Amino acid sequence: MFPFKNNITLDRKSNRNLYLQLCDQIIGFIKSGKLGPSTKLPGSRKLSEDLNIHRKTVISAYEELISQGWIETFPAKGTFITSTLPVVKPTDFDNNNRIKNQKQQSGFSFKSRPDLNPDLNNYSNEQLLKVNDGSPDYRLAPIEEITRVYRNIIKKAHHKKLLTYGSAYGNPELRKALVAYLNQTRGLNVSEENILITRGSQMGIYLAGQLLLSSGKRIVVGNTNYMTADNTFKDAGGIIERIPVDQNGINTIALEKLCTSKKIEAVYVTSHHHHPTTVTLSAERRMHLLQLAQQQRFAIIEDDYDYDFHYSNAPILPLASNDYKGNVVYIGGFTKIIAPAIRIGYLVAPKDFIEEATKLRKIIDRQGDSLLEQTLARMITTGDIQRHCQKVLKMYKARRDLFCLLLKEKFDNYFDFEIPKGGMAVWVRLNNKYNWDDLVAESKKLNLELNPEWRRYDNVNSGHNSIRLGFASLNEEEIQLVIQRLEIAFKNIS
Structure with missing residues (x-):
């Protein structure tokens, strides 16, 4: 036995109750093949004595397993x-009764995307001083205002429909407030x-890309992008076709x-503060780009990710403000204004494009967070966000x-x-006498993290030696x- x-x-x-712990482990033995169909189990009295538990605990476990x-x-x-359970080939267990190498490799085939990198950032090390590539300070988020408005909304009976x-x-x-x-x-x-x-x-970028592009269709971006x-x-x-910046x-x-x-099917542009170099698209080129879009009938995907943060003068109006022929798909959001965790953005485009984008959005994400969206709508209307x-x-x-x-x-x-x-980052070129790998490694020793994936800023391997x-x-x-x-790091590599 x-x-x-x-x-x-x-x-x-x-x-977790003892009888459920007992259930879990017996089920595990069955699933792993250690206990096959029709195997006789010890009586409740015998098992309770072996495990030093009350007999009623075993009886409760058996009743649960029967159910x-x-x-x-x-x-x-x-x-x-x-007896009708399938026969399972026994699997080896380690000393902790856990299946070895559990869920390290899939037992099935699936589509792999080797060009897409996983998130390699370390979010757990609070002691590390990090210089990111241009994110807002989440500590400045208006948490009290958000909490107050959110609470007021959820307390109202007529807002239960938002659930x-x-x-x-x-x-x-929110759509009305955004207008x-x-x-x-x-x-x-x-x-x-x-x-x-x-x-x-x-x-928004994903939806636009899926609707505008398919195999063999071309989109133009900057040679840094x-x-x-x-x-x-x-x-x-x-x-992807690249043009100079x-x-x-x-x-x-x-x-x-x-x-x-x-x-050309589309042009992707970060017009206000080009990513990654931070430069602003000039007025002359804005007009020219719109004219080309109308003449050649291509779409402009305008990613206006940090419109609100322009320091030298008032923000320059986006291309979408002068789009009279329906060529611009305008994308923005509140991540930079509030905090990265506030995942609310917007896609603005002609009605027919919005309808198709909504169909696609519906099959990947049924809807957004209605309560948070209502909260943001209220904060826009009252001027809190502004x-x-x-x-x-x-x-x-x-x-x-x-x-x-x-610097x-x-x-x-x-x-x-x-x-x-404007924006939240500086585009910095390192003297060619030095290498970012060396500086990043030396900085890490000092508990300073510069972006270790600095090469991602050089899409075409031009060797510009710059990062944000x-x-x-x-x-x-x-x-x-x-x-x-940084001073110490440079001394150590010089």
């Missing part, structure tokens, strides 16, 4: 593993039927020349000024950069610490 006494371990301190169909009882014969299924287009109140907000702040001329609420900007967008378009089957943004003359030889944006804008500007001042003062012989007019150094998520004290540790 199977040695139950030596193989079953019960934890009396566990929150689930794992075992069966025959009068005057005893209790047995159900059921809603529109795949997004919360109606006024976007028309006023970005100069758009849209209605609710032009807006789809998404889970952040990335969902947001790597995640590149991966999204490749995954959709698109062919200079101090005035993507080169639209090069784009026009490209259009004479190849059919006031918070103005508050952090001043703070980020001060952080940019300090960061750039210290210039301490590392003029090492770094070459332009002070960004984010300043917005660092307070003034942390900026000083970053500079101090």
Whole structure:
């Protein structure tokens, strides 16, 4: 008979009842093949003595196993593993009765995407001082305001309907609030039927890529570009064509020349602050790009990820504000304004495109967080979001000024950069005498993390030797610490 006494371990301190622990382990033995169909189990008295537990615990376990169909009882014969269960080839166990190498390798085939990298960031090490590539400071998020509005909404009886299924287009109140907000702040001329609420900007990029691209269709991006967008378009089957980027943004003359030889379906542009270089697309090129889109009938995917953070002057209105022919798919969100965990964005486009995007969104994500969307709608309507944006804008500007001042003062012989007019990061070129791998490794020894995947900024292997150094998520004290540790790192590699 199977040695139950030596193989079953019960934890009396566990929150799970003893009889359920016993059930779990017997089921595990059945699934692993250790207990085959029709195997006789010990009587309740014998098993209770072996395991030093009350007989009623064993009886309760057996009753539960009978109700689930794992075992069966025959009068005057005893209790047995159900005879109709399939025979399982026994599997080796380690000393803790756990299956060796459990769930390390799939037992089935599936589609692999080797070009897409997993998230390699270490989020658990709180002691590590991190310089990201341009994220907001989550510590500045208006948590009290969000909590207050959220609580007020959920307390109202008529808002309980938000707990059921809603529109795949997004919360109606948020779409309505966004119409006024976007028309006023970005100069758009849209209605609710032009807006789809998404889970952040990335969902908008994905939906646009899936609708516009398929095998062999071309999309144009800058020769430096947001790597995640590149991966999204490749995954959709698109062919990426690259054009130069200079101090005035993507080169639209090069784009026009490209259009004479190849059919272009779309152009992806981060017009306000080009990712990764932070440059702003000039007015002349904005007009030219819109003219080309109308002439060549291609779509412009305008990813306006940090529109609100422009420091030198008022934000420059997006391409979408001058789109009168329906060529621009405008994407934005509240991740940069509030915090990365607030996954609410929007896709703005002609009605027919929004309808198709909503069909696609519905099969990958039935709907968003209706309660949070209602909360955000209320905060936009009352001006809470706008006031918070103005508050952090001043703070980020001060952080940019300090960061750039210290970079210039301490590392003029090492770094070459332009002070960004907006955004949350500085595009820094390292003197060719030095290597980012060495600097990243040396900084890590000092508990300072620079982006270890710095090569992702060089999509075409041009050797520009540049990366983005984010300043917005660092307070003034942390900026000083970053500079101090960088000084030591440079001394160690020089």
